[in-house]
Amino acid sequence: MPDQELTTHKKQELTGNEHTRPGRTYVPDVDIYETPDSLWLRADMPGVDEQSIEINVNDGVLSIEGQVEVKDYENLAPVYTEYNIGNYSRRFTLADSIDAERISARMKHGVLELELPKAEKAKPRRIAISAN
Amino acid sequence: MALIRFSPRFSPLDALLTLQRELDRTFESPALGFDLGVSGRGVFPPTNVFSDKDGYIVRMEVPGVAPEALTIESHGRTLTISGKRETSVPEGASFHRHERNSGEFSRSLQLSSDLDLTKAEATCKHGMLTVRLPKKEEAKPRQIEIKAA
Numbered sequence: 625m626p627d628q629e630l631t632t633h634k635k636q637e638l639t640g641n642e643h644t645r646p647g648r649t650y651v652p653d654v655d656i657y658e659t660p661d662s663l664w665l666r667a668d669m670p671g672v673d674e675q676s677i678e679i680n681v682n683d684g685v686l687s688i689e690g691q692v693e694v695k696d697y698e699n700l701a702p703v704y705t706e707y708n709i710g711n712y713s714r715r716f717t718l719a720d721s722i723d724a725e726r727i728s729a730r731m732k733h734g735v736l737e738l739e740l741p742k743a744e745k746a747k748p749r750r751i752a753i754s755a756n
Numbered sequence: 757m758a759l760i761r762f763s764p765r766f767s768p769l770d771a772l773l774t775l776q777r778e779l780d781r782t783f784e785s786p787a788l789g790f791d792l793g794v795s796g797r798g799v800f801p802p803t804n805v806f807s808d809k810d811g812y813i814v815r816m817e818v819p820g821v822a823p824e825a826l827t828i829e830s831h832g833r834t835l836t837i838s839g840k841r842e843t844s845v846p847e848g849a850s851f852h853r854h855e856r857n858s859g860e861f862s863r864s865l866q867l868s869s870d871l872d873l874t875k876a877e878a879t880c881k882h883g884m885l886t887v888r889l890p891k892k893e894e895a896k897p898r899q900i901e902i903k904a905a
Contacts, residue, residue: 630800630841630861647772653855657845666843668819668856670883694771696886700806700813705779707802707817710772734819734883 638713648710652690652736660748663722663740669712670734671696677736681724687715688736721746779804800841800861801885809897811871811890816863819883820856826880828887830873837885838862870895 638649652667669677672690680687690712697709718724723743730737801816816837818826826839843858845851867873872892879886 630857630859632800632802632857635802648776654853655843655845655851655856656853657849657851659846659849663852664845664849666820666856668817668883670817670819673882692772694775697775697806698771700808702778702781702804703807703812704803704805706804708776708779710776731882732820733822733880734817 635707635710637710648708649713650708650710651714652688652712654714662742665716665736665738665740667712667714667736667738668734669736671709672712672731672734672736674731677729677731679727679729679736679738681718681727684718684720684724685715686718686727686738686740687713688738689713690736799863800857801837801863803863803865805865811888812867814865814885814887814889816885816887817883818880818885821880821883821885823880826885828876828878830876833867833869833873834864835867835873835876835887835889836862836864837887 636651638651652669654668655664655666657664667688669690671692673693676691676693678687678689692709692711694709718740721742722740726741728739801818801821804815806813806815814835818839818841820843821839821841825841826837829836829838838861840860841858843856867889870892871889873889875890877888
């Protein structure tokens with residue numbers, strides 16, 4: 625038995641702005657971490673495959689959108705439910721230090737991973753001190 | 757004049773809306789033939805149960821969990837799904853945002869006795885686990901033929 629039970633929180637519905645697509649949209653949970661060369665973003669988007677995802681950078685704003693497959697739910701009647709199903713959408717404002725040209729993405733087990741490389745000028749640099 | 761009927765079959769978006777409404781309707785409703793025991797709502801992974809004519813379909817959201825990291829076991833009428841979710845980052849990395857939980861999980865479901873667990877099948881795709889639990893042959897709906905007198 626696990627020592628601590630892994631909990632989940634209710635999916636947060638995206639509200640406040642209108643969408644071009646009908647239906648509900650949820651905000652994916654994300655982790656953002658930094659390594660010396662890049663910022664990395666991981667977003668939980670269960671049920672979304674690599675073909676149904678759209679990533680855009682526009683005017684310094686990164687937007688990720690994922691569409692779920694509804695086909696899998698045909699002819700099924702819900703009996704017990706804990707979560708609702710919808711598309712995913714989230715936006716992030718990028719700092720100038722990110723090289724938007726070199727952003728790369730991959731999808732694995734329903735998790736989107738984005739690498740946001742830092743621009744050369746923003747990378748940490750160690751300045752050597754010469755003796756005397 | 758030919759009439760073209762607008763069928764929801766051609767609109768996946770309508771299907772999505774219908775599905776979302778349906779899911780809302782069953783929210784908070786007791787599970788028919790299912791006992792979720794101590795592990796109720798709020799426990800990872802979030803679980804939905806559906807039914808069709810052949811049996812039940814349990815669907816869980818397990819993003820980031822590799823199929824190899826999942827174990828599905830049945831003991832009598834109890835189905836247990838356990839696994840581990842890792843969200844590890846390279847050493848020395850610093851977090852700006854940390855919303856994704858990691859750790860081990862285990863969830864059990866009590867199933868109704870008319871299901872045939874020996875025929876249960878599971879698939880895991882794009883972070884969605886689907887366990888299909890077929891009804892026993894004798895529990896499936898049957899059409900009874902009417903004989904001509």
